[in-house]
Amino acid sequence: MTLAVHLTKRLHDGFALDVAFLAEPGVTILFGASGSGKTTILRCVAGLARPDAGRIAIGDRTLFNGDSGVSLPVPDRRIGYVFQQLALFPHLTVARNIGYGLADLSRAERQARVAEAAESFRIVNLLERRPGQISGGERQRAALARALVTQPAALLLDEPLSALDYAIQLHIMDDLRRWNAERRIPILYVTHSHREAFALGERLIALEHGRILASGSPHEVLDHPAQAPLAEIAGFENVFGATVVARRERTGTMQCVLTGTFTELEVPLGVAPEGAAVQVAIRAGDILLADREPVGLSARNVLAGVVLDLGMHGATVVATVEAGARFVVHLTPGGADTLGLRPGARAWLIIKTYSCRVARSPWHS
Amino acid sequence: MDWEALWLTARLATIVSGILLVVSVPLAHWIVFSRRRWTFLVESIVSLPLVLPPTVLGFYLLMAMGTRSPLGRLWIDWTGHPLAFTFEGLVVASLFYSLPFAVQPIATAFSQIDPTLREASATLGAAPLRTFFRVVLPLSIEGVIAGAVLSFAHTVGEFGVVLMVGGNLPGVTRTVSIAIYDHVQALQYREATVTALFMLAFAFAVLLAVYGLRRRPLAAAPLA
DSSP: OOEEEEEEEEOTTSOEEEEEEEEOSEEEEEEOOTTSSHHHHHHHHHTSSOOSEEEEEETTEEEEETTTTEEOOHHHHOEEEEOTTOOOOTTSOHHHHHHGGGTTSOHHHHHHHHHHHHHHTTOGGGTTSOGGGSOHHHHHHHHHHHHHTTOOSEEEEESTTTTSOHHHHHHHHHHHHHHHHHHOOEEEEEEOOHHHHHHHOSEEEEEETTEEEEEEOHHHHHHSOSSHHHHHHTTOSEEEEEEEEEEETTTTEEEEEETTSOOEEEEEOOSOOTTOEEEEEEOGGGOEEESSOOOSOSOSEEEEEEEEEEEEETTEEEEEEEESEEEEEEEOHHHHHHHTOOTTOEEEEEEOGGGEEEEEOGGGO | OOHHHHHHHHHHHHHHHHHHHHHHHHHHHHHHHOOOTTHHHHHHHHHHHHHSOHHHHHHHHHHHHSTTSHHHHHHHHHHSSOSTTSHHHHHHHHHHHHHHHHHHHHHHHHHTSOHHHHHHHHHTTOOHHHHIIIIIHHHTHHHHHHHHHHHHHHHHHOOHHHHHHTOOOTTTTOOHHHHHHHHHHTTOHHHHHHHHHHHHHHHHHHHHHHHHHHHSOGGGSOOO
8 A cells, every 4th residue: 555645734833835746655753853744744644733734645545635624533444653752651561651552452352462463572571561661672673663552554753763872773573574564554664864764765755845856766855965954864974064175087086175273185076166165064974084094095185183082872973073174073982092092182084086066055056 | 516417528529530530531631632723722721720819719600500690490390499509519519629620631641642642543453442442541540549549639628619609518518628617717726727637638638649650660559
């Protein structure tokens, strides 16, 4: 079955949501920064919010039709929803949470279905516990089991895994895929995490300010950002305004100076002429750090700088380095220890030419 | 001890808090969960007895029960006697007087429930009534009990409204607080002391129950 969504909705903070897309069976990622309208789309599909106009249908069943005024009540839609906060009922055991949507079944049937779902999501031994007594990953599994045990026509996931370790995320998504392999329902997965988008999605829809910016496979959409605003949301932690100062057709590169600095970067040759304003985007994970000036490197961009700030994000060390411009660098805790990184320490940034993505600045094109 | 007054007060408070429980739960539900803009208006009206001097409330109720008011005449046509200075009149007056003490704790408990829990219940196919009984009520049961206890206690302690609407008829409208007042007026300090001490112990026990309840961790809440 296919989920067909076409809706417009004016949102309170001034921008209007206006999207149309089809979600086939399998995982479709709704990707975008917070405030891009992802969650509102899910809420409209589930019936928790009402679009101003449009049509939402699953298979040949209409859930909402702005023209005829049809809007199925939430309980009748049969759309599974896993909330960002999971929304497990704190006063019920895991078993009763999972069985909550099966009130119409006989007791024996309900128990059998709960047991089957618990098995699929590996929480059989937690059935008699309450949500407050189990871990975050286990709660996640319970919430998925609760939504899927009702055999919904589609499943909506609102950043459900973002609080979890990457390894646990992958594990849970594997179990979800296995569950869905035979059932084949459309799964809409909302995230603003680049990594989740790559790992989980078969198809990706990139949203910005309530509109669809691009769609396709995660690699198609996120690896070749056509427009600078997309690069920013597509997980490029470093986005700089820059000017093209020299084009080298022979080597397939060009030289850019970052706006307001003397910092030069060698980047892949693009369509921009000399003097053009461009945006240079570099992923934080694509930058190498060294604690002394490196020699004998193939990388063309080596920038001297000073560590401003160090922080942890999950298992990733996030370093901010001032090197003419401010660069965000991701590295592993082990890597950070080896370098003896601390705020104030000198550091060299090593950036491969082809780690730099260039987009024309939209306001100059 | 004035056992007659005590028994009358207990009956009055039980009936009033029982009725208030039935009225306040849907009222609080509407105030908290309705999307209408004028819920605040109803909220203010419900809370009016909190700030109004009891004699003012009693005065208006007395007027409303009198022969010159349409409501009062309706009651007289129906029952053959006026509502004022009867036990039923006392019940009606107490319902208004204690309403906010029942509604407010229940409304507070409702409003503290994570709204996504109700949404989750709906997406799992539960109709609003089922959501109420399986999710909202179990998670706010302490507030509901607090509302019942507080409206009971508040009805026990009322004085001004009773005096205005009920007067001081032994066995009909003479409550414990009126009895204490009466004892003092008659310089019967020993009787007043005993009854007052009894009321002090009762009030403290009620507060112990309410605050003790609030400390209870969620994990120990009754299974729905």
